[in-house]
Amino acid sequence: MAGVEGSLTSHLQSLTLSDKSAIALKKVEENYILDIAVQTNTPGKQKLVAATSSNHDIRLYQHADLAMVGKLRGHSDVITGIQFANTEEDILFSSALDKCIKCWDKRSGKCVQNFEAPEEIKGLSSFGINCNDRVLAGGTECLTTAEDIHILFWDRRKTEVMGSYSESHQDDITQVKFHPSQPDNLATGSTDGLVCVFDISLTSEDDAITWTFNTESSVARIGWTGEKQSDVYCITHDDTLHVWDSVEGDDVLNRTNIRDELQDTELFDYMVDCIYVDQLYLVLGTHSGELRIATVDETLKIVKTLKGGHSSTVRCLHWDNTTCTLLSGAEDSLLCKWSDCVQKPDTQRVNFKMKKKEAKKVKPY
DSSP states (O other), X not given: OHHHHHHHHHHHXXXXXXXXEESSSSOOGGGOEEEEEEOOOOTTSOOEEEEEEXXXXXXXXXTTTOOEEXXXXXXSSOEEEEEEOSSOTTEEEEEETTSEEEEEETTTTEEEEEEEOOTTOOOEXXXXXXXXXXXXXXXXXXXXXXXXXXXXXXXXXXXXXXXXXXXXXXXXXXXEEEOSSOTTEEEEEETTSEEEEEETTSSSXXXXXEEEEEOSSOEEEEEEESTTSOEEEEEETTSOEEEEETTTOOEEEEEOOHHHHHXXXXXOSEEEEEEESSSEEEEEEOTTSOEEEEEOSSSOEEEEEEOSSOSSOEEEEEEETTTTXXXXXXXXXXXXXXXXXXXXXXXXXXXXXXXXXOOOOOOOO
């Protein structure tokens, strides 16, 4: 296995900047790239990349060369999430602080469904759609008290809210992530420091919540990971990393002193996100636009530094195992693609197995 892992890690170590695309000709705050999504269900066809910007637009690019092929406009406030449908290649979803989740048909460039939150909701700060594209879930911002915090659910076939959870979180819900292959498994993260795991097939919220994990900080990113994608990872706004087994509830990984472990050998300003190739990797960033990819299992070690792409804070990442490419979007209005310069990617998918202070509130955008 060591030989295989070494080969897979070499993809990361060989990444170089291959393409770059700008959503604006000069750096302005209104054109930050906030989030990116990539099509996964296009066998034999050109993949598309969707990127959201802080001027409320969604731009569509060809994955191969980052050529822009379209623009979607319809939200009236900050876009807080974006995701391609899992079963329909032409469908894209987005959420925003305008209290809406929109369903777009990329062929027409129009919104074909609009899922609205109740009027008393402040805004949708995150969302997700399950793997069979039947259920949408949206997390809300805190308006005045914890009673305003909800996880709202919609049946894709209807536009009315079909239910909500209101007791699991006490502050802004920053992340809503359905399991990649199990439609009833949902994980959420919040600035209240909690990461919750639900089985939404059960009737009540009390029955549905299976685990509550406390990071003792403000949750920035979460995601499903592991050999069977049964683990949940979390990075916080205080630069800590946690991984839990969502089946047994056990701690898999808990790193709270990453800056000390690096001992100033590789400085970073913030954590961007996690990716996995043959194991879990943590991507760190600097405000000058550099990215540092680090192993986190037994020792914390920088395996690759990516330079020359961005000149400002990187907001989002997407790693594609099938093409061995990394996409990044930043506050410099640039979308960059980093490709393996040594070995052409094949279609294999790789997995990995990974052997209290007060939470502070940080806005996710």
